Amino acid sequence: MDTTTLNPVEMSRGISEFGFMTVASACFLLTSLIIQFLFIRWLMRIINDIIGTQQLSLKELLQSSKEQDERQKEQVERQKEQGRTLEEILVLERDQNRMMERITVDVLHRHCERSEAISSLDCFA
Secondary structure (H helix, E strand, O other), X not given: OOXXXXXXXXXXXXXXXXXXXXXXXXXXXXXXXXXXXXXXXXXXXXXXXXXXXXXXXXXXXXXXXXHHHHHHHHHHHHHHHOOOOHHHHHHHHHHHHHHHHHHHHXXXXXXXXXXXXXXXXXXXX
């Protein structure tokens, strides 16, 4: 059997020269990986929240648009039944479109208030 004795002085010198550097670099790499992972998760959460609030506001906008479209069709049908001319119906439709624009702006403003926008670029004037 080959038995070798290890010199404790040389062993401690090797650990002190190379061991600390290895341990310190390993700790640094581990810490930097953890920080990068947490930063990426944080960014993903922010982006998902932004996408979620945008989807919610777009659903509200689509719903109000569909409701306005149905009301407009019903009103046009009523106007035709009452014997209105095409010009009168077009004037009524223009007024209804202006009302629709106001409702759309109101929905967007409510979205901006609800999401507590970070900057003025997130909200519409």
